[in-house]
Each structure stands twice: as structure tokens, then as C-alpha cells.
Amino acid sequence: MTTKMAINAKxxxxxxxxxxxxxxxxxxxxSNQTLKQQxxxxxxxxxxxxxxxxxxxxxxxxxxxxxxxxxDVGQQFAASALSVRxxxxxxxxxxxxxxEELGFGKLFTDHMLKIYWHKSLGxxxxxxITPLENLVMHPAAKVLHYAVELFEGMKAYRGVDDKIxxxxxxxxxxxxxxxxxxxxxxxxxxxxxxxxxxRLLTIDSEWVPHTEAASLYIRPTLIGxxxxxxxxxxxxxLLYAILSPVGSYFKSDETGAVSLLADPSYTRAWxxxxxxxxxxxxxxxxxxxxxxxxxxGLQQVxxxxxxxxxxxxxxxxxxxxxxxxxxxxKELRTPPLxxxxxxxxxxxxxLALTRQWxxxxxxxxxxxxxxxVDLLNKGRLLELFGTGTACVVSPVNRISYLGKDLYIxxxxxxxxxxxxxxxTLMDIQYGKVQHPWSVVIE
Numbered sequence: 001m002t003t004k005m006a007i008n009a010k011x012x013x014x015x016x017x018x019x020x021x022x023x024x025x026x027x028x029x030x031s032n033q034t035l036k037q038q039x040x041x042x043x044x045x046x047x048x049x050x051x052x053x054x055x056x057x058x059x060x061x062x063x064x065x066x067x068x069x070x071x072d073v074g075q076q077f078a079a080s081a082l083s084v085r086x087x088x089x090x091x092x093x094x095x096x097x098x099x100e101e102l103g104f105g106k107l108f109t110d111h112m113l114k115i116y117w118h119k120s121l122g123x124x125x126x127x128x129i130t131p132l133e134n135l136v137m138h139p140a141a142k143v144l145h146y147a148v149e150l151f152e153g154m155k156a157y158r159g160v161d162d163k164i165x166x167x168x169x170x171x172x173x174x175x176x177x178x179x180x181x182x183x184x185x186x187x188x189x190x191x192x193x194x195x196x197x198x199r200l201l202t203i204d205s206e207w208v209p210h211t212e213a214a215s216l217y218i219r220p221t222l223i224g225x226x227x228x229x230x231x232x233x234x235x236x237x238l239l240y241a242i243l244s245p246v247g248s249y250f251k252s253d254e255t256g257a258v259s260l261l262a263d264p265s266y267t268r269a270w271x272x273x274x275x276x277x278x279x280x281x282x283x284x285x286x287x288x289x290x291x292x293x294x295x296x297g298l299q300q301v302x303x304x305x306x307x308x309x310x311x312x313x314x315x316x317x318x319x320x321x322x323x324x325x326x327x328x329x330k331e332l333r334t335p336p337l338x339x340x341x342x343x344x345x346x347x348x349x350x351l352a353l354t355r356q357w358x359x360x361x362x363x364x365x366x367x368x369x370x371x372x373v374d375l376l377n378k379g380r381l382l383e384l385f386g387t388g389t390a391c392v393v394s395p396v397n398r399i400s401y402l403g404k405d406l407y408i409x410x411x412x413x414x415x416x417x418x419x420x421x422x423x424t425l426m427d428i429q430y431g432k433v434q435h436p437w438s439v440v441i442e
Contacts (some may be wrong), residue, residue, distance in 0.1 A: 024088040062172035073186045074123020076163045077115050079195035084203070085133035087111060095245075099209035100249035105217065105389065108132055109204040109243040113196055117186045117237040124188060126329050129203065132242065138227030142234040147281040148224030150179040153389045154230075156201050156216040156243075156441070158208045159431025164201060166218070167389075168430050169194045171345045176220060179277040184233035185222050193220070197241055198441050199309045207245055212430055217246040217390070249390035255411045257387070257397035260302040260314060261293035262369060264402075268303040268313060275312075283316070290315070298400055300386070305340055309369040312340050317386030317394060318347040321367060322360075322417050324380040329361035332417070333367055346387045350421055369401055376406060383410040383417040393422040398415065 069076070096102055115127040142148040152172045157165050175192025180187050197218065201208070208216040220241045224234030265354045266289050268282070269275020275282060286301065294302050300315035311319055312335055325331040332354055337343050355360045375381035384396040395418050399406040410416065428435040 001072040008259070009394075018260035020282070042230060060335070064170060067174065067181075067187050067190070069175040069187045072119065073117075074119065076189050077124035077127050077192060079127065079199070080194045081126040081197050082129065082199060083126060084129045085131065086203070089392055091131050095207060099211050099245060099247070100251055101289060102209070102214050102413055103247055104246045104249045105219075105244050107245055109207040109216075109245070111200060111204050112243075113200045113241040115188075115193075115196070115239040117239065119235040123187070127192075129196075129200055135238070135240075137225050138292055140227045140229050142226050142228070145229065146184055146231055147279070147284075148185065148234050150176065150183055150185070150222050150277065150279045152176045152218075152220040152278060154220070154390060155246075155429070156198065156208050156218060157429045157431075158215075161431055164205055164208050165429060165438045166194075166197075166441065167199070167439070168345050168349065168437045169197070170440055171348065172220070175343060175345070176222065176277065179274075179279055180275050181222075182274055183222075183279065184236050185224060188239065193239070194439075196417060200241060200243065201441050203266040204243055207243060209245055212246045212426065214245060215429075217244045219244065234340060246390075255397060257395040257411050258299040258314075259297070259398040260300050260396055260400065261289075261296060261298045262302040262309075262399050262401040263289070263292075263305055264304045264309050264369075266301070266303070267305055267307070271339055273339070275382035276337065276342055286315075297402060298398075302399060302401075305371065310340075310366050311335060311368065311372070313342070314386035314394070314396065317388040317391060318344040319384070319386050320336065320347075320350065320418075321372075322383040323375050324382065325361065330382070332360055333363045335366055338366075344388055346389060346392065346425070349425060350387060353421070353424060373401075376408070381408065382413055383418055384408045385410060387421075392425055393418045 023237060092110050093108075096107060111129055112132045113127065113129050116125045117123060118125065137144075154166060154169060154172050154174065157167070159165055170190060173193060177187045177190065197220070199214070201218075204216075213370060220239070220240060222237060222239045223234070225238050226234035226236045228235075268286060286303075289301050293299070300313055300317075302319075303312045304310060305312050311321075313319060318334060318341060320334045322330065322332050334347060334351070335341055351362060351364070354360070372381065372384075384399075386394040386396065388394075395410040395416070396408050397410050398408060410418065422434075427433045428438050430436060431440075
């Protein structure tokens, strides 16, 4: 096949893919009953919570403190120096036929972003976008032996106006830099990385699913690649980002809820550790416990801490509880940022939104399994749900704890709070509501 024929074949495939997507969307939109139900739900939501079109309150536009770079980090990279090497027609991968049936993290786009850091060369080097390719590193690279690495989780959404948006990227960059400091890896200018990432998203824009049932997952990663043994900071590092079209993260039951294993013999994080940083070393030890939960017919692990069995996280998510407190008022509670949990961007967003609504008390306080059991016995526990970038909001309906099944009435509420929160966040992410958290990729 000649090069020209190969290019034409790729273009034909792209156009055929778009035609199929258009037909699928048209068929869905032809359902008047579905449209009517959606409009009724939206009208009720706005009546209950009055979601503003442009929120400028201090609660919802907080900007993280600037990162102070150590002197030995050296020079910073700039997006203006970004170079691009596009994939050849032969390197382009076929896009998924049905974005609504995507799994999570199994398919990847055609390109990636790479930025090297070498202490011996004065710091960060020029950023580059290349075709997606395997990494080549020395077998003694720090990342392979001492888990000198960290990562972030972000998403790109195709809005109702066909514009591509990312959600609060400055928060991800700040969290990533904090993890870099904790790992002895070089910090970087988050705004410059976002600019480079935006260029990558523009190049691979057709990989952003044309549906609200899926999105494009963004995985920024920073690894130590210094080819020396010995526990010490790495003199070389690689900051890169890959993209993956994704669907649902968790497998839930027919109600859409997840069940949890709460086993106090396992601990995910502890005071003085790094449980509040997004490092791979926090996740590898959880895999075997997740397998145990699966063997028992449960979807996720509820991580407990301490003799009083404090609730910390659900799988890779933050956790929220809605209940009736001692004063007889509704209260939404989530554990505080005490070093045991990840400072989730979705968590922060939910706290800001619900405080702005002012419909119930919102608190950041520790709660235990004893509290859960007591509230259940008194009929005062209303909802329990996990939150995170991958899943947005994931309701919980059952906890297996000390040999007993605790049934949580999350899905039995007439107007579940978790659904309102999910719809509100997705309205922002998909451009239905104009909001400063949603950044359009130009």
C-alpha cells in the first residue's frame, strides 16, 4: 500500500467513525420520553439547589499556593519550547467503536508528552510531544527499585457545545508537586505543564469520547530514572503524560451501588506516612486486599485506621456520609485532611459546592465504624458514597464488617444527595453550566 493510500484509508476510517457516532447520538436524541424525563429532573434539581451559571465565590475559586522550587531543581521548562513529532499514518491506532462500553485504562491515544530532567544538564529540558512509545531505561533506574515515582489522575470532557474541557487542572498540578517534594523528585511549573498538556489534547482531540458516558483519562506521571542503586534522590527524572478513553471505573450492582469489605486488620496509611500523596507505593499493597474483597463478592475495600476503626478511604476514593446529627439536622461529613487521606479534587469541589448551597451542615471530622453502626441502628444514616476523578460519585449500599453485613440506605432516599452532586459536577465538566472550574482547551 502506498503512503497516499494509507493516509486515505485512515481518513476514511475517521469519517466512518464520526458517521456512526452521529447516527448513534441521533437515535438516542429521538427518544422524546427520555428527553422529557431529563428535563423534569433538571428542572427539579435547579429548583432545589439553584446552581448558578457563573460562580465566583471565594469557596469555589480557591487557588493553591505557589510551589517553591528547591535551588537544585535548576531551570524550569517552558511550553513555548515545546516540540511536536506526529505519529505516522501507520502508527495511528483505531478508535473504539462504542465509547459507552469502554473499560478503564486499556486503550491509549496516538501521542504522549515527555519532559526530561537531568541535574547534570542544569534542570528541566525542552518538552516534547511524540507518538505513544515504550520507555527505555536502565535496569537500575530508581523507579524500578525504590518506587521513586508519583502520578495524577485527570479527565478531559467533550461538552455539549463540542468543546473539550478539563476540570480544575491547577489543583492536580499542585498536588503533583507536593508529591514530588515528598519523593525527592524535581518540582515544576504547573501552568507550563497544563499548556503542554493542552497541546497534547488538541492533537489527540478525536479521542475524547462524543458522549457523557465516557471521557478521556489523563495520566501525568513523574519517575526517577537515575541508573544507580542505593536509596537516594534521583539525579534524572522523566515527567510524562499519556491519554486513555475510559468508561466506568467500578463494577457496581444492578442499582449502581458498590459493596465494601471493611477489615481492620489492613491499614492503607498511617500518621507521618505518605498516604496523602498520589504515589504508586501507596497502591501496590492494596491489590491483594482488593482481591480478597472480590473473592467475597464485594466490589471495593473500605480502609480503616486505628483501634476505633476510623473510616479513611474507599478503594482509591474519598468517602462522604450524610446523616441526621444529634441536633436533628442533616449533616454531610467527610474525614479531615490529617495526613491519612488523599486531598481529592472531587472532595474539595463537593465541600465547596455543598457549603455554597447552604442546605445542610457540612463538616470535616473523623467518624468510625461504631458511628456507622450506631446511626444505622437509630435510623439516622442516610447515605454513604465515595468520590474521585475516576468515578465522580459512587454510592455504597453494603459494608461487610467483622463478619456482619451492614446495609446502607443510600439508594433508598427519595432525592439522593449523591445523585445531585454527580449531576452538578458533570454539568460543570461537560459545559452545561459555565463555571471557573471548567477550563476550555482552545
